[in-house]
Every structure is written in structure tokens, then in C-alpha cells.
Amino acid sequence: MGMTLPTLDLEVHDEVQGGPELDERKGIAGRSPARIAFDRLRKDWVAVVCFVVILFFVVIAVFAPLLENLFGVSTDTVLASTRVDLVTGLPKIGPPNHGFDPSHPFGVAPADGTDNLAVWMRGCRTSLLLALVATVGSTIIGVVLGLMAGFMGGVVDAIISFVIDLFLTFPFLLAALSVAPILNERYATEPEKLGNVSFYVLIGILVFFGWMYVARLVRGEALALREREFVKAARVIGVPTRQILFKEILPNLLAPIIVSISLGLPSYVALEAGLSYLGIGVTGRESWGVTINTATKYWETYPLYLIEPVLGIAILVVALNLLGDAIRDAFDPKTRR
């Protein structure tokens, strides 16, 4: 058997044999992995539905104040007696004992009469904002450290890997539990600041204890990519390290990073609700977890009050998770659909 240069062979084959029409072939040749994945996603109806659902929540979160005006509701405190039957503590307008009330489409809260829809939309805003910022933050830190560890290797890798392991051993809940009282003490006399500070500190904690997973993933991929021919070739011809990292390696890491983002979002949404339920989450802001905490006591007399935030979390988390799965499948060349 004689040695032939495959490229040459291909060229000859192309030019002589023709094959698919030129336009079409150019289209195929020019498609990046991301492009392929996106085309696959578009054809996946589960992904499309989930995307629409998530878009719906995002619109609510972004335009919450406008939507409140549109529905004529607000989170302002009203005198309880104007909306709540003081004998039972249940609303005297809307559910559960009266018909649908258009001025309060989701009903009002028992005991204090706050509008449920307004609180629900603000809770959605809190959830998504926190999840988004926390995910972006932990991804950036994770990618930077993972890339450094994987690409530089040696002492740097050893140190970063050790730090990753160290952080993985910290009990996250314990940290969240211990930080809240410290903040409350520090900002006790400035309640206006406390609300914002506690929100961003919570994000900080989530990022602080969330970046390791991305970092480990990226480090592993970077380790493998470093040994690939195109990276070695780039080094040989003297491409600067920064350029190798961002132009050669990072684009090939896009798939795992997008997947980790899409799976990280729902876990942060659930985590926020869980922490707020425990009373160590956001203070001074509406939150689904806080509403659930209050509403469990009313399950029997006013089930809708509990169902609303539970449905919000459930639908959002399921949609985010399914979309995340679909994205992962779409990026995986081995998937057959």
C-alpha cells in the first residue's frame, strides 16, 4: 500500500467528483460546534417549550414593577382589617372563601392582606436575579482558575487543586448560617442597608462555595486539550499563552461551560428558596421561600396561598433543568436524535 496524502486525495476527489451542491457544502463546512448544537436545539421541542417558559419568567422578573402597575397591585402594606376577616385571619376578598377578584388575581395573603401576585412577581425577580448573578460569578471564577490549573500544570495546578478540595470540604450551610447573624449585628442600626447587603452577601456566599465544580470540570478539559496537536502547534510557532488560552482552548470548552451554567441556574433558584425558607436567605425582599415558609401553616384553610410560590419554583426549576439537559445533549456529538 502506498502512502497517500489524504488532503490531496480529498481535494482531487472534490474537484473531480463534484458531490453535493457547492452552497450546501459551504454551509456545512462553516458550522461551528455551537452552531450545530443550536440547530439541534431548535428542533428539540422540549427545549423550545422550556425556553419559552423561562422567557416568560424572565419577562416577569425584569418588568415586575411595570406589570404590577398593569394589574393594579403592589407589595405595599395595607391595614390588615381592610382585606382580612379578623375573626378567621383569612381574606375577605378572593380565594379561598370568595370568588375570583380581578383586583387581586392571585388573591391576598391571610393575616396581613398583602397582594399575592405582587409578592409573587417580586419573588420571581429575587430568585432569577440571585441565580443569574451567582451563576455568572461562580462560572467566571471557576473558568479562570480551572484554565490556569489545567494549562499551567505543575505547582500552580497542585495549589489550585488543593484549594478546590479545601473548599469542597467546607460545609456550605454552616457558612450561610453563621454569616447571617454577623451581618445582622453589623447593620443592626441601618435596616435600609441590611436588605441590600444581605442580598449581595448571600450571592457572595453562593459564588464562594459554587465555583469549584466549574473549576474542576474546566481543569480536566484543559489538561486534555493542552496535549492536543493544535495547541502544541500553536506553542511551537510562538503564539502567546494568553492567545492560546482564549483563542485555542476556551472555544473548545464552550460546551461544558454552557452546560454547567444551564444546570447551575436551577440549583441556585432552589437553593435561594431553601435558604429563605430556613430564614437565612434574603431579608428585606420578597422571596418565594419566605412565602412558602409562611404558607405551610395555611395549607388546609388556604391551599392556593402555598401552591402559588411552589408552582413558581417547580415550573422554573424544571424548565431550567430540562433546557440544561437538552443543551448538554445538543453539544454531545454522541447523541443521536
Add this chain to the structure above:
Amino acid sequence: MRRKKALVAGISAATLAIALAACGGGSDENGGSDSFSNVEGAGGKNPEAQGPAPDVPGAQTGGDITVLAPDPDDGPTSLDPAGLWSVTDNAIAQDLLFRSLTTWQQDPETGEYTLVPDLATDLGTPNEDFTEWKFTLKDGIKWENGDPVTAEEVAFGIKRSFDADTFATGPGTAYSKPYFDGGDKYNGPYADGDNFPAIEVDGNTLTFHMSSPFPEMDYYGIFPAIGPVPLDAKAPDYGLHPLSTGPYKIQQYVPNQKLVLVKNDQWDPDTDPARHQYADSFTFEFGGDPTVAAKTVESDSGSTTLVTNVEGQDYTAAKQAGNDQNMVVGPQPCTSFVMPNYTKVKELEVRQALAFAYPYEDVWSAAGELPGVTRANGVTDPDLGFGLLPPGMAGRKAWNPEIDGETIQFDPEHAKELLKKAGYEPGEYEVSFVYDATTPQGKAGAEQRKLGYEQSGFKVKMYPYTAGSLYDVWTDPENKLYKKINLLGTAWCQDWPSPATFLPPILETGAAYNTGQFSEKSVDDEMDRIRTLPVDEQADAWGELEQTTMTDYQPVINVGYYQGIFGVGSGIGGFNNDTTVGGAPDYRTTYVK
């Protein structure tokens, strides 16, 4: 008894002392009664009372009773007599386990409570100015192991109550140490030895020497701390397996979880004018799920079960389903106050305006209470008024006057007028308070309060507090939040049905729970004068003082008398409200039908 967690402090009626009271009589007749007015009187004395206790009509012996004291009531951490000072724990200890010098006896006909001798032969003999008391012990009182109870053991038990380190939560800190001669320096037999001359033992007679007149030593005798403890009892461990002198003894005790009591065959009913031995056993379970407890009696699956506290939501749920026949509503001898800092909120009109600016029912509702059911005052029933003393207190008259032509209620316009009278335009006067932010209900209640104040022309600043009890802030002038706020508070319960356990702690200059720093020489002098009056004139004098102080100074704003909800299984008979202990089931009269 003792301080309560304030209304503003959150949803749970009280974490320090949880117990609810009901009106006298059987449960069936009183089921669902929402009224505060039928509180049984208490406070009379009968030094001649003899055992056995008068029979409860229809009472039967036998059967086992289960008592659920749900979360946040953790029950006793220790059953040491010297450390018991909470409603739930004292009800169990005083009714079933420990005998003391005196106790309360209920008249089965009227439901009224009378102070009677218990270990002592009478209610004690004071000298002229109540600085010396003599008690003689009955013969034939035995420990559960058959040993006789001696005067030395009673003296030892009382001396232990001076140990403020070991029994920091005990009543000795409030009564033994201040009133007994040299009590402030004596720290109990473990730290300072057995030599304490203020308590003398001579044969069967105990003599107490007081440092200042203490006419209510006989009432103080109801505490288990004023009873016997074996001379070889070790300080902290004794509370885990104390010896009983009452009709029941401990079979099993897991602190904060479970307590099983069975009949004590060494208890002699002929020596005891107050207690019975109807049921075979009592099983107490502490800190369980409140909703589960409420369901147990609602469904009557536990027909011989008592629940010490049913939460408002569970009561509403049962009521809506028509299943509240096993739930009984009754008052507790406690009052919750907002206390304007007397040195900062100087104008009487402003303090009066605050009374009209508080949206009582809205705050209660938002905080998870049921107005008129678990909280009440003149807003829900004008006969209750807005005074200091809770219903049922001797000498009490409801205080519900017209202030500038209006009786107190949430009335923002009238509040603005009063503010104007004091020289303030709307939005000028700033009030500030701290609230319990650990629960959504605590926050919701505070938001209502803020709104009410704002509508009434105040500028409002409120501070969340999550680090612990609001009393940490209210009682600590060094606290940084304390320096920021001008509205404080207290919720106070009686120790016995005498205004002397209520007015001085709230109104006297420098009293620990006078968190508003109220101080008027004329009021202090009047309190000193009343203490020297003949005993039978004191109650009315205290009642008069309450009226004049409220009218002249409005030192506090009454933000609700406490009332609670019991669960009483259909198989329980003889259920009674024991307001003398602070509002708990009276286990002495309870039997299985």
C-alpha cells in the same frame, strides 16, 4: 407568672412560658367560648383547709392521660424544684409532683381558687410588719420512698433557691434573695454552706427573717422552690430524678421531650387539701408539631389527650370544618405593653396619641394571632379596657376612659389631634422601635404597626432584630439599638393573683422590666404606702393606683391581654383553667371519663 415573649416579638404566644387558660367548669360547657369576661376569681385565703381535697363532681378514677405541649414549648430542662419558674413546668410540678408550704385549692362548685396550707398546718404567722414568718409543718408527709419529710429538708430546699448561679431561672432571684434577710449575699448551700440565719428550724417549725416587709410570703409558698429537697441532693443532677411528695411520681423523664408520671402510693390524701389522684398516669410530650397536636384533639383520635396550646391557624381550620368542639379558649393573666421611653417621649399627649395610633387588630392578625380569641383588650371588648392588670386580678377595674372625648381605639385622626395639642405637625414626631425579624409574622406585625403610626402622623423608623429575645434590647441600655429607639415593651404575667406582682415590676423606678424607664416620685411613694396598708385594703389601693397612673401619665400602651386555646379530648373530664399558675390545664382536677 413571669415575663412573656411580647406580641411584637413574634407569632408564638410565648416561648418562655406557654400555657393557656380556660374558664372554670367542664370542657363541654365551655367549648368555643370566646369571651374574656368569665374569668374565675382567685386570691382568697383559707388557713383552715384540711385534706382530703373536695371531690370533683362526676370524677372517676383510672385511665391514662396524655398531655401534648407542642413547639415552641420545650417543657422542663430540669425538674429541680428550685429552678422551676415557667407556666407549663410549674403546673406539672405544683399539681402533681412537689408539695410546698402552701398551694391553691379549687372550689369544684364555683371554680374559684383559694390559697390553702399544703405542707404547713396553716398559712403561716407573720409578725406585725411582715418581717418574720413562722410555718409549722404537718406530720405524716412522706417522700415517695416512704421516708418522712423533715423541717431540715424544707429549710434546705428553700436555701437552695438562693443559688442564683445554679438556678438562675428560678423564682428565688425575684423573691428569696431580695426579701430574706441577708439573701442578697447568700448564694445557697452549695456555694456558701448551710449556715443561713434568716431561715431557722426549731423542731417542726420554720422561722423566716425578712430584710423588708414581705406580706405575701404565704403566696410565695406555692412555688416548689419553697418545699423540701433531700439533704444529699446534688446540685445539677437532682433535677433529672427528683423525689416526689405529691400524688404522682416520675417513672420516666427525658428532659425537653417526655415525662411519664404514675401514682405515688406514699402520698396521703388526708394531708392534702388540694390534690387528687384520679388518673392512673400522666404522659407529657414536649416540643412536638403544633399542627399534629391540634389534629389529635380535633379528630378526637386521642380522646384522653390534652393539648396545652393550639395555634390560631389550626383553631381556624378546625372551626371552619366544624370540628372545634374539643377546643377551649381561655384567658391568661398576662398583658403585653408598648412602653414609650419616659425620658425621650416626654409629652403625655404624645403617649396618648400612641394609644390611638396602634392598629391593634391589624397587628394581631398580621402577627398570626386571632383578635378577640388569642389577643384582646378594649378594642375587642370595651369591658376589658386598656389598663395594666389582666382580667381576674384582685382590685382590678377596667380602665377605658375618654381621652379628649374619644375612648381608645385605632383612630388616626384623633391621634393627629393629640399630636397637634402637643405641638407637633404630622410627620414631625419620630417614633422608633425594634421588632423580631426571625419570623415572617414578626415582620408582618411590625409593618402593620408602622403603617398605623404613619397614618396617625408619626414618622416611623423600625429596626429588625434576629439575635435573640427583644428583651435583650429592651433591658440593656448599653445595646446600640436601645440607644436608637424610643418605644420599648414588655409582656408581663402575674406570679400570683395580686397586683403586687404586677404593678411594681412595670411602674416602679428602676424595675428591670420597666423598660420605658417610667419614673414618678408620687407613684413610687404610693406603692411604698400601699405595701404598709392592712392586707385586705391593698388590692383596692393597687387598683386605684393603676387607674390614676394610667390617666395621669399613660406610662404604657396596652397592646393586648393574652388568651390561649386548649385542646381537650372528649374523654377528659374535670378540665379547668388554672390561672393561678399563669394559665395551664389544672391537672389536679382532670380525670378520664
